[in-house]
Amino acid sequence: MKTDAFALRHIGPRESDQQHMFKTIGVTDMTQLLYETFPDGIRLKNDLQLDPAMTEYEYLTHISQLGAKNKVFKSYIGLGYHPAIVPPVIQRNIFENPGWYTAYTPYQAEIAQGRLEALLNYQTTVIELSGMEIANASLLDEGTAAAEAMALLFDVRTRDQKKNNANKFFVSEEILPQTLSVLETRSTPIGIELVVGNHETFDFSEDFFGAILQYPGKYGQVYDYAGFISTAKSKEIKVAVAADILSLVKLTSPGEMGADVVVGTSQRFGIPMGYGGPHAAFFATKEEYKRSMPGRIIGVSQDVNGNRALRMALQTREQHIKREKATSNICTAQVLLAVMAGMYAVYHGPKGLQYIADKVHASAVTTAKALSSIGINQANTAFFDTILVHADAAKVRTIAEKNEVNFFYPDNKSVSISFNETTSIADINLIIAIFAEATGKESVNVSDASTEVHLSEQSIRTSTFLQHDVFNSHHSESQLMRYIKKLERKDLSLNHSMISLGSCTMKLNAAAEMLPLSMPNWNSIHPFAPADQAQGYLTMLKKLEQQLNVVTGFAGTSLQPNSGAQGEYAGLMAIRAYHISRNEGHRNVCLIPSSAHGTNPASAAMAGMKIIVTKTTPEGNIDVEDLRARAIEHKDDLSCLMVTYPSTHGVYESSIIEITKLIHDNGGLVYMDGANMNAQVGLTNPATIGADVCHLNLHKTFAIPHGGGGPGVGPICVNEKLVPFLPTNPIVATGGDKAITAVSAAPYGSALVCLISYGYISMLGAEGLRSATEHAILNANYMKARLEEHFPILYTGECGRAAHEMIVDCREFKQNGIEVTDIAKRLMDYGFHAPTVSFPVAGTLMIEPTESEDLGELDRFCDALISIRKEIAQASAEDVNNPLKNAPHTLAMLTAETWDLPYSREKAAYPLDYIAENKFWPSVRRVDDAFGDRNLICSCAPIEAYMEH
Known part of the structure; x- marks a missing residue:
């Protein structure tokens, strides 16, 4: 066994556990499980053509060497992007802390x-x-x-x-x-x-x-x-x-x-x-x-x-x-x-922010004055941090880049200089020297920052800000470190237990994937820096695009969309541009199955499309005959179909090839939502099932952490006919030769976190990627086998198998007075985050364990749900004073002098033995949503000021 193989660290179940899991499911091996899960005709015949997998050590060596190809110049480009000082206490305790970056x-x-x-x-x-x-x-x-x-x-x-x-x-x-x-x-x-x-x-x-x-x-x-x-x-x-x-x-x-x-x-x-x-x-x-x-x-x-x-x-x-x-x-x-x-x-507070803003303004004023003193003038009559200098841009650029300095050049006679909090007196003197050399003037040397203000009186802020205690209490590192830790302890993240959210794929975010994000030669590059200063980035991004092309079976990729929703939109806009290029701009009908995620119709509406919702069968699959009728009805105006595969219900629909052919036969294209790509990688792909474009959630399948709700990346992968329409950027050209305009601000979107997915693919390799998908399917079907004796499972494939996720039906428990929300809150007492609640079917839980969870964790979660099922059996609609309705139970409740509930404190907080070893305490009891909506407060004012009278 290669004990340094990344797949061994990423994939949860040990080889020794698999026979037990197969036996529980009722199959002999992985081959049989996949045969009973996958439809005929969509399985890849060959392994993905990717480079051999790297070990973690090899990858970190590789990424350090690649990062050395990026040149970190002093950046005064501005345009919304500035060098910033990341306080080390925030970098170490939040940015690099899985307690923060793995939360949902x-x-x-x-x-x-x-x-x-x-x-x-x-x-x-x-x-x-x-x-x-x-x-x-x-x-x-x-x-x-x-x-x-x-x-x-x-x-x-x-x-x-x-x-x-x-x-x-x-x-x-x-x-x-x-x-x-x-x-x-x-x-x-x-x-x-x-x-x-x-x-x-x-x-x-x-x-x-x-x-x-x-x-x-x-x-x-x-x-x-x-x-x-x-x-x-x-x-x-x-x-x-x-x-x-x-x-x-x-x-x-x-x-x-x-x-x-x-x-x-x-x-x-x-x-x-x-x-x-x-x-x-x-x-x-x-x-x-x-x-x-x-x-x-x-x-x-x-x-x-x-x-x-x-x-x-x-x-x-x-x-x-x-x-x-x-x-x-x-x-x-x-x-x-x-x-x-x-x-x-919080760390700097109002006085600290004022100091930083004053320092930045002083840098701009000092430079403008010094340049003026040697006959070099700038155009702005009032400015905060940016001056616009009249000079020969080509000459200035040559000398500036020789001195490892970047400015922005609006035209051949102008230079824009944006100052930032890292700018020092030495930096200012270098800037002056650059312009003096470019203009043949004798440079001057400044020793102190100017105290002048180059703003009109009416432009200067007079109102106060950030007077609340939280912004005036944590200015030492000890204070802020403890404040951050206090907040972290209130949150359940992947560093405590599995988060089995269906469709959201909360998998391991490996430390080796994350480490490069803190390296200055990766995180300090301006998005509009000259290409020769970003060769490490451009090499990595091009390689990632190629990797994603291989994974999806497509011809081209744009990394620009910086969320899944942006990816949906970008994919639809590429389809729209394709039809327009063929003088078929009238094709604007988008077919969307009723089971689709709600962002699908929202994205289609934003793309200016007419939305036709098609039916699903009682088994939760696309109703092919209804889809056929709608496609034929709208064949003259059909733009596309939006489809998720496997379906949102966690099933590999066997009719998918028939479905995609039906759309193509009627003049439309197929957009595949990549939310469930974790059940495809290495086994099938969007091109094989007949899609033309898909978006990928790099924060799901490809291991970028959710970070409590973001960041995300949602690149689109397209076939050859759509490659020309991939989006561009007005400053750094990207995309195809018929590119649509930008879908997000930066040329390559959230490029820094693309390093994570690049590491994920590079360290897993073809075999590891396929194995990850296989184990995601294995874990889901193992949990299904354990839970289906206690809960109804909605929607399965033709052989009774789930894909990488399943839907547990909780609607029948209403007769016991129990709602699915009660189960979600009770899971907190067991130390778990609830699966996806009431999506895509109201009153259900959608569970996706991912490949990262080991057998012990899968069993603990199943044990928790089975224990809750027994609690449901003991509940009644007439008596709502039970552990589910009162969940979650806080430490304050358990340690109070009085306990007047009809069950024990131990039952409330420690219903199973494993919990005592690593108890997670919710910090508040069940939140009153209705009160919050009636009294909307979204800032740090005390709640007493807003109480209902």
Whole structure:
């Protein structure tokens, strides 16, 4: 046995366990299990053509050598990306800590109070710096957040009688170029006409419903937008502002100017540039727009005892529940990065942020003054961190790059210089020397930063911010370390027990995959750095694209989409572009089975498609005859079918080849949702089943950690006919020769975390990848075999097998007064996070163990559910005072002097023996969702101020 093989570390069941598992399932070996699970005709005939698997040591040596090909220059490029100092206490205790990066989205609030508090801190930071009333828990990046702002304003325009038919959206020419490209992509399919121009000469006509401004402008000019916003409001035009978050420490907030929406990125709050991501975007608006707001909001509520408790607020307004009526398909966030940015604000506090903002401004002022003193002038009359210098760009660039310095060059006579918190006096003197050499002037040397302020009086912020205790209490490393640990202890993550979420694939995020993310030659590269400085990245990304091509059987890949929802959208936009290129732009009908994930119809709506929902059979499969009828009915306008494989019900549908041929025969293409790719890799692939494009959730199948709800990456893989339409970027060209405009801000999306998937594939190799899929199927069927004696299992394949996940039906327990939510909460007492609740079928649990869990953990989880089943049998609808209805049980309950429940404390907290060895205590009792929705609070105000009277 190769004891250094990565597959041995990644895959849970030992070889010695397998015979027991096969016997429990009722098969002799893996060959029989796969034969009874897989339909005929879709099995790959050959192994994947991938490089031999590396050991962890070999991979880390390889990635270090590859990283050395990246050149870390001093970066003053700006355009929304800046070198930032990651406080070591945050890097070690959050960024590199599996207690934080392996957590799931906080749907089960009682065991997620730590990251919910961290996200509340983030929302508070955004609300107070932006001057708005409400903020969400982050979006994907600044470009897509701006597009979400446009969509929100388009959605709410119907509230203004005069604006029902207005479809023009003004975009200031000061907008970041990548943001403009994303706006172009998002506006066209839904009928928005973009008008790009000068905000100072804008004609406020009735055709406009909204506008977006950049604050400061893309090359640093600070404008006072109060007059523009006031005039816009008088014309019933709503205004979004894309703002630099650090500048808002020093500048008048957009909210004080009257803005309706404020967006931006929090990257410079202690997040590495990482060649473009991941970074948490922020989105803030007015409370009146909360039900049109994209993403998630963390709210303050209370538990059943009236104690303060946090939760994801207004959960039913998540866009994917609106399906085809959605204005956004976002179902994730950048939680890990938002947590880091919020903690950066906690660590520095208002005084620390003020110091940093003043230092950055002083760097810009000092450089501008010194350059002016030797006859080199800059254009900005007011600026925060960026100056625009008049100079021969080619000469400056040659000398700057010789000195390992990057500026941005808007044209051949201009140089943009954006300063950041890492800039020192020595850096400033080098910049001056570069320009002096380029212009033939004698350089000057500065020894101290200027104290002058190059802002107008009305632009300078006078309002206070971050006065809450949490931002004024944790400024030493000891204090912050203990605060972070206090929050971490409230959260159940993969470092405690398995999280068996169906469709969400919570597998091992191996340390060897994660380590390179902390290496400076990977995390310190600007996404718009010259290509010769990013050769390590470009080599790795190209190799990852090739690996994903092999895995999917397709010809091309775009890594740009930075979430699964973005991948869906990008895939549909590529299909749309393909039809238009063939003069068949009228093909806009998208067929979606009723069993599909809610983001499917939301994405199709955003892509401007007409959605036709097709039926499923009582067994949960696609109704092929209904699909045939709909495809034939709409054959002249058929654009595509959206299909998930294996199905959302955890079944390999044997009719999949027939289904894809049916769509192709009627002029459409097939989009495959990659949510369940963990059941395909190495055994079958999207090309084999007949798909034309698929998106992959790298945060599921390919091991990027969920981070409490993000980061994610959702690349699309396409066949040859769609390769020309892969998305590009306005600064760093990517994609095909007929590329659609950008779907996210950075050329390669969240490039930094692509290292994880590259490591995952490189260390597993072809055999390991196939083995991982086989063991995911083995684990699921083992659990099914153990649980089906106690619970009904919905939907199985023709031989009674599950794929990599299964659905446990809990609806019959209503006769005992027990809902599926009660089971989810009771699992917390057993030390487990609940599986996926009530999706895709209400009243069920969808369980996916993944390949990473060993036999002992699988058995502990099965034992817990079987024990709960016995508790259900003892419950009655008449008597709700039972362990399930009272779950979860907290330490405070167990240690209270009085105990008046009809069961013992031991039954409440230690129902099985294994629990005592490693007890996890929920920090609050069951959260009152209804109270939280009636009293929406999404910042750090004390709950007493909002109590119902």
